[in-house]
Amino acid sequence: MVYMQNSGLGNAMNPLLSLAARQVCGVPMLLLVGWRGEPEGAADEPQHQRQGAVTLALLQACGLRHALLEHEASRCWAQLDEAVQQAKYLGEPVALLVRRGLFSSSFGDGCVRAAGLAGGLAREQALEACIDALPSDAVTVTTTGMAARELFEIRARRGMDHALDFLAVGGMGHAAAIAFAIAQARPRRCVVCLDGDGAMLMHMGALSHCAQAANLLHVVINNGAHDSVGGQPTAAAALELGRFASAAGYAHVASVGEAAELRGVLGELLQRRGSSFIEVRCVKGSRADLGRPRIPPRINKERFMSAIGAAGVHQEAP
Numbered sequence: 001m002v003y004m005q006n007s008g009l010g011n012a013m014n015p016l017l018s019l020a021a022r023q024v025c026g027v028p029m030l031l032l033v034g035w036r037g038e039p040e041g042a043a044d045e046p047q048h049q050r051q052g053a054v055t056l057a058l059l060q061a062c063g064l065r066h067a068l069l070e071h072e073a074s075r076c077w078a079q080l081d082e083a084v085q086q087a088k089y090l091g092e093p094v095a096l097l098v099r100r101g102l103f104s105s106s107f108g109d110g111c112v113r114a115a116g117l118a119g120g121l122a123r124e125q126a127l128e129a130c131i132d133a134l135p136s137d138a139v140t141v142t143t144t145g146m147a148a149r150e151l152f153e154i155r156a157r158r159g160m161d162h163a164l165d166f167l168a169v170g171g172m173g174h175a176a177a178i179a180f181a182i183a184q185a186r187p188r189r190c191v192v193c194l195d196g197d198g199a200m201l202m203h204m205g206a207l208s209h210c211a212q213a214a215n216l217l218h219v220v221i222n223n224g225a226h227d228s229v230g231g232q233p234t235a236a237a238a239l240e241l242g243r244f245a246s247a248a249g250y251a252h253v254a255s256v257g258e259a260a261e262l263r264g265v266l267g268e269l270l271q272r273r274g275s276s277f278i279e280v281r282c283v284k285g286s287r288a289d290l291g292r293p294r295i296p297p298r299i300n301k302e303r304f305m306s307a308i309g310a311a312g313v314h315q316e317a318p
């Protein structure tokens with residue numbers, strides 16, 4: 001069984017169609033797909049609305065059998081059995097869509113949450129330390145999930161402008177590639193990618209490019225989990241991420257676990273020429289009252305482009 005949010009369907013499309021499909025290898029599997037941005041469901045963020053609106057059509061277009069997991073627990077079990085039988089009989093993937101809140105309402109919130117990494121630095125404190133140490137004209141690209149929300153709030157709290165922050169609210173795993181392209185296009189600017197361990201692992205191929213950008217600073221907050229969506233553990237809890245960075249060719253690599261240490265290392269690396277990578281070992285968790293960016297993604301992008309002198313590359317939003 002493969003469990004994913006519907007935004008993960010894009011990543012899965014190629015292996016599903018080019019490998020698992022009946023016409024190729026014919027791999028029976030169950031896809032359990034969380035349906036964010038369901039048109040009939042509760043209001044959701046812009047990055048989920050577009051994906052949510054086309055989720056059924058995508059499954060349809062891929063010729064994948066699919067059904068909506070029902071609310072009643074006994075029916076769920078029957079549907080799971082049926083889907084597994086179908087996948088085996090047909091020799092291909094079968095998808096079950098999961099509506100928001102279904103597991104907690106049908107099964108109670110008995111989910112087991114994995115323990116965080118040892119140590120006490122929270123992601124938000126790590127981001128505060130970054131903002132303390134970075135020059136005010138540094139350009140930042142922040143990964144999908146709570147990191148972007150926290151960065152937005154830190155700026156707001158400090159009365160700072162958001163114009164040099166691009167928040168990659170969707171496209172998980174691509175913040176590093178975006179930061180790399182900006183670093184290439186603006187070689188005199190300091191470009192900083194504020195990333196997560198899950199995001200880094202998802203599209204790790206980007207590291208080989210990022211390492212080539214002398215003005216790029218890649219900060220990966222390693223809480224050993226997909227913290228933003230329930231804290232599912234990632235393999236990063238047991239990995240030294242800096243070793244990947246060194247192997248990919250980053251000029252400078254560090255690993256820290258405290259805010260003061262992070263500020264110190266940032267100060268030091270900002271003086272040096274060459275790409276830098278810092279792993280920040282953090283614990284899971286966020287403030288219960290964490291808000292959401294009040295600037296829509298499209299406006300964020302336009303202000304950001306204008307702030308780095310890239311406005312006019314394409315038309316403003318209608």
Ligand SMILES: Cc1ncc(C[n+]2csc(CCOP(=O)(O)OP(=O)(O)O)c2C)c(N)n1
Pocket residue numbers: 005007008011123143144145146147170171172195196197198199200223225226227228229234
């Ligand atoms: C392609 C894709 N898959 C899944 C998601 C759902 N999602 C949003 S944030 C997130 C977790 C990110 O984990 P990590 O990068 O470790 O950052 P953390 O949440 O721990 O700060 C996931 C899985 C998504 N937005 N896009």
